[in-house]
Amino acid sequence: MHSFHKRIFTKSPGGERLDDAVKLVFDVMAFASIMVLVVSGLAVIASLMGIFNLAHGEFVLLGAYTVYLFREWGLPIWLGMMVAPFVVGLFGAVIERGVIRRLYSQPIIAMLATYAIGLIVREIVRGLIGGQYYAVAEPIDGSWSVGGLNFSIWRTVIIVSTALVMLGAWLFLTRTSIGLQIRGALENPALARASGVSTTKLYALTFALGASLAGLAGALMVPLFSLSADLGVRFLVQAFLSVMLGGVGSFEGPLLGAAMIGSMVPGFQWLREIPGVSAAVSPVVAEVLVFVAALVIVKFRPNGLINSGRR
Amino acid sequence: MKKAEAAKRTRKVLPIVEAALLVGLLAVPHITSDFQTIIASRMLILAILAISFDLCWGWSGIMTFGQALYFGVAGYVAALLANKAGIVELLLILPVSMATGLIVALLIGWFLLLGKRTPTVIFVALGTLTASYAAERLVAGWQWVGAANGMSIWEFATIGGAEIEPGMLFYYFILAFLVAAYLLSRRIVRSQFGLVLAGMRQNEERLAYFGYRVQVFKALIFAFAGMLAGLAGGLYAFHEGFIGPASMGMGLSTYAVLYGLFGGIGTLAGPIIGVGAIETLAFVLSDINALKPYWPVILGLIMLVVVVYRPTGLLGLVLSDRERVGSYGLGGDGAAATEKAKAAAAEPAEAKRGAA
Numbered sequence: 001m002h003s004f005h006k007r008i009f010t011k012s013p014g015g016e017r018l019d020d021a022v023k024l025v026f027d028v029m030a031f032a033s034i035m036v037l038v039v040s041g042l043a044v045i046a047s048l049m050g051i052f053n054l055a056h057g058e059f060v061l062l063g064a065y066t067v068y069l070f071r072e073w074g075l076p077i078w079l080g081m082m083v084a085p086f087v088v089g090l091f092g093a094v095i096e097r098g099v100i101r102r103l104y105s106q107p108i109i110a111m112l113a114t115y116a117i118g119l120i121v122r123e124i125v126r127g128l129i130g131g132q133y134y135a136v137a138e139p140i141d142g143s144w145s146v147g148g149l150n151f152s153i154w155r156t157v158i159i160v161s162t163a164l165v166m167l168g169a170w171l172f173l174t175r176t177s178i179g180l181q182i183r184g185a186l187e188n189p190a191l192a193r194a195s196g197v198s199t200t201k202l203y204a205l206t207f208a209l210g211a212s213l214a215g216l217a218g219a220l221m222v223p224l225f226s227l228s229a230d231l232g233v234r235f236l237v238q239a240f241l242s243v244m245l246g247g248v249g250s251f252e253g254p255l256l257g258a259a260m261i262g263s264m265v266p267g268f269q270w271l272r273e274i275p276g277v278s279a280a281v282s283p284v285v286a287e288v289l290v291f292v293a294a295l296v297i298v299k300f301r302p303n304g305l306i307n308s309g310r311r
Numbered sequence: 312m313k314k315a316e317a318a319k320r321t322r323k324v325l326p327i328v329e330a331a332l333l334v335g336l337l338a339v340p341h342i343t344s345d346f347q348t349i350i351a352s353r354m355l356i357l358a359i360l361a362i363s364f365d366l367c368w369g370w371s372g373i374m375t376f377g378q379a380l381y382f383g384v385a386g387y388v389a390a391l392l393a394n395k396a397g398i399v400e401l402l403l404i405l406p407v408s409m410a411t412g413l414i415v416a417l418l419i420g421w422f423l424l425l426g427k428r429t430p431t432v433i434f435v436a437l438g439t440l441t442a443s444y445a446a447e448r449l450v451a452g453w454q455w456v457g458a459a460n461g462m463s464i465w466e467f468a469t470i471g472g473a474e475i476e477p478g479m480l481f482y483y484f485i486l487a488f489l490v491a492a493y494l495l496s497r498r499i500v501r502s503q504f505g506l507v508l509a510g511m512r513q514n515e516e517r518l519a520y521f522g523y524r525v526q527v528f529k530a531l532i533f534a535f536a537g538m539l540a541g542l543a544g545g546l547y548a549f550h551e552g553f554i555g556p557a558s559m560g561m562g563l564s565t566y567a568v569l570y571g572l573f574g575g576i577g578t579l580a581g582p583i584i585g586v587g588a589i590e591t592l593a594f595v596l597s598d599i600n601a602l603k604p605y606w607p608v609i610l611g612l613i614m615l616v617v618v619v620y621r622p623t624g625l626l627g628l629v630l631s632d633r634e635r636v637g638s639y640g641l642g643g644d645g646a647a648a649t650e651k652a653k654a655a656a657a658e659p660a661e662a663k664r665g666a667a
Contacts, residue, residue, distance in 0.1 A: 052433040112618045120611035127604040240437040284452035288445045
């Protein structure tokens with residue numbers, strides 16, 4: 001179903017063990033990067049506004065769909081990837097203005113509303129693409145090699161752009177005055193308002209920002225996965241598990257959780273390379289095993305793996 | 312004095328709704344065609360599922376996005392019993408379905424609710440969603456249970472040895488179960504146990520200070536709801552002669568949420584009306600081909616509108632807040648209590664604790 005795994009994990013004849021290992025590491029890093037992008041958007045909205053955005057997976061889906069649309073229109077795919085974060089960010093802003101904004105005092109109702117929004121987006125996309133799976137080619141195909149080892153260019157692009165975006169977000173939050181206002185509103189919204197900071201504007205901005213991060217993640221990862229309407233659900237579930245694994249309450253916790261979930265997904269698939277395992281464990285089972293593993297960890301480390309020592 | 316009288320008058324609406332519903336449901340097979348009776352039977356089954364959602368969310372503040380899980384697992388167990396063991400006796404199958412739903416819900420409830428840390432609404436919501444999603448994915452890839460094609464049951468079910476096919480008789484059989492499930496649920500939520508649930512939803516911490524182990528109460532009602540969902544699943548598998556991965560996953564779970572919210576949560580009767588309204592709409596609209604692919608979109612829009620503008624649902628139009636969840640037994644202290652009930656209805660349970 002996901003061309004990603006099929007393509008990467010086909011066994012190469014002969015002793016290319018090292019190449020395989022490099023591929024695995026790159027897959028793990030690329031997937032972890034995407035999860036970090038998804039979760040950072042989710043976490044920034046959740047921590048600032050106290051709203052767990054159940055439509056976040058559908059923001060990822062919209063990002064992927066934008067890229068698909070650009071391909072359908074015959075426009076360059078890379079352009080679609082550049083545009084996708086803005087499209088999804090704009091969509092996020094509209095949603096915030098139209099719906100979420102009136103529900104800040106009732107986070108649970110807001111959560112239900114985002115669930116409904118997610119449902120609407122998912123089903124519209126399903127109607128538009130007709131319940132099919134679509135593959136989108138990598139804009140930059142091929143690989144670069146150092147010392148006889150081949151590295152996939154596209155995975156490199158994903159890893160590098162995630163690192164850049166995260167660096168940019170960190171600089172934005174710590175070095176700009178808007179970043180300072182956001183941090184202030186996070187700490188004490190009432191005091192921030194009393195100091196003349198418009199939290200409404202900040203919330204709208206942050207929501208749009210979080211949405212555009214999800215859109216970027218969706219755009220970057222669509223060549224690795226096939227596009228289908230249920231893509232978003234999967235990412236929502238994985239993002240939730242990431243947040244649970246990393247622990248709530250800090251910013252880096254969920255990101256580390258995201259990196260862990262991101263590595264477990266290709267990691268568990270890779271386990272199937274071991275002779276005998278692949279017969280017993282189908283790709284779907286491997287995917288579900290990730291959920292089970294994460295939930296078991298959460299059950300016994302309820303504050304998250306990373307945070308458990310700190311609380 | 313006047314207020315008390317008014318309260319007394321409004322308090323009588325719910326019994327009227329219940330009686331009207333019962334009479335209406337009894338009359339349905341006499342005024343519809345055979346085909347429509349079968350559709351109506353399916354609605355009754357879904358109504359049991361909807362009631363199980365209402366018990367969780369409307370009465371106990373447990374947000375469950377995975378109510379279809381127990382429905383689906385029980386349905387699969389029923390189908391397996393029929394196909395692999397040749398057991399089609401409903402009087403045997405249905406207790407097994409209920410036990411299946413109960414056990415699965417106990418497991419999930421133990422996992423999600425009885426942790427070291429008090430679970431937030433979000434945690435439970437996404438935990439149930441994850442379980443349901445994972446189960447659907449697993450079943451869809453599992454050849455032994457028919458993978459994505461699901462399982463068909465070719466034989467008709469029997470009741471005490473007599474064959475029963477979908478139609479008027481089956482309708483009344485299901486209706487009997489619906490009424491039993493309704494009365495049992497009603498009995499539970501209006502008992503001392505139900506009062507604890509209501510108190511828990513209003514202020515969980517205070518109940519905990521009183522010495523109640525609130526999470527245990529939640530797990531119990533959650534398991535009971537799972538049992539009802541299991542009953543519905545068993546009935547569904549035999550009534551439809553089919554069970555598939557879609558009956559286990561997010562799709563049907565979402566429907567359960569929607570039925571409850573649309574009909575009016577915290578009333579038990581509301582979800583039945585919700586099922587009737589939404590399924591009838593679906594039935595009517597399914598004739599219009601242009602709309603068909605976008606029907607789930609319409610559902611999403613309905614859900615959004617209900618959530619944002621009318622959290623009390625359809626039944627909230629005719630029912631005073633006093634008659635909805637947990638307000639019974641209160642003295643006639645007028646507007647203040649009503650306002651409080653309204654606020655509580657709008658955001659049950661640990662809403663104040665936030666999304667984190």
